[in-house]
Amino acid sequence: MAYYGYHRISTKEQHLDRGIIEIKRFCENQKIKLESIFTDKITGKNFDRPRYTVLVEDVLRVGDTLIITELDRLGRNKQEILKQLRFLEEKGVRVMVLELPTTLFDLSQMENNLAKMMIETINNMMIELYASMAQAEMEKKEKRQKEGMEAKRLRGEWDEVGRPRAIEQEKFNQEFMRVVQKKVTPTQLQRELGLTSSTYYRYRKNFYEIFPEFLQSV
Missing domain, CATH: 3.40.50.1390 (Resolvase, N-terminal catalytic domain)
Known part of the structure; x- marks a missing residue:
């Protein structure tokens, strides 16, 4: 024994x-x-x-x-x-x-x-x-983790649940102004920032929601 x-x-x-x-x-x-x-x-x-x-x-x-x-x-x-x-x-x-x-x-x-x-x-x-x-x-802990991720997503701190934002929206806005001013093409900026197409267009959508006046120049 x-x-x-x-x-x-x-x-x-x-x-x-x-x-x-x-x-x-x-x-x-x-x-x-x-x-x-x-x-x-x-x-x-x-x-x-x-x-x-x-x-x-x-x-x-x-x-x-x-x-x-x-x-x-x-x-x-x-x-x-x-x-x-x-x-x-x-x-x-x-x-x-x-x-x-x-x-x-x-x-x-x-x-x-x-x-x-x-x-x-x-x-x-x-x-x-x-x-x-x-x-x-264990279930309480998992529930808190899910609630925490959802809260981060709603605050815009995560671009997808479980995945940190690729870049801050403010930083994207500054870089995207180069596209608005036609200094670079959308494809060039997307490549520079290392963003997927879906992520790029999600940031782009947020940009125009923040600065709707630039929609006229598109």
Whole structure:
């Protein structure tokens, strides 16, 4: 029987240190020999993760224990979390979640069947609740990101959702005056600014909305 840790963060800007320290501290306090900790820097939407895949498919064996700090470090999709926990249970791997005290009891060592059943019930309820909370937090974050992108688009800070503006409109207006004054052709300016045709004509439309008086010269 061996103990392994797993910790995941969503972005490269976050740090793995906190989770690693928490798992190691727990093992030291409980006098548990920890074999190693596997880590991933990847989204929690699904379980297509390189290090986690190695851990589950090549390392964990029947009777082993997997330690994680929080349920959302395992994942953020409720159904995927529950599916993964069932898979590990069928594989004979025990999962300990440090934020859920009921998962720290070794039920296999309990002789009182009623107490064991009660803890199992509470444990399942807590896992269901925390899995729902993890997914709700992910959905809230995604909603905020979409709202932020839409707000930027409406403010004209993004020329397409998810893509920064190629050039500031004010800068384009200054350069486009050369076309109005027939100093350069539209094609030459488009090439100089490195704009696609659709982007160029979108800026051009904005220009004439701001300076309708120049429409007479077109």
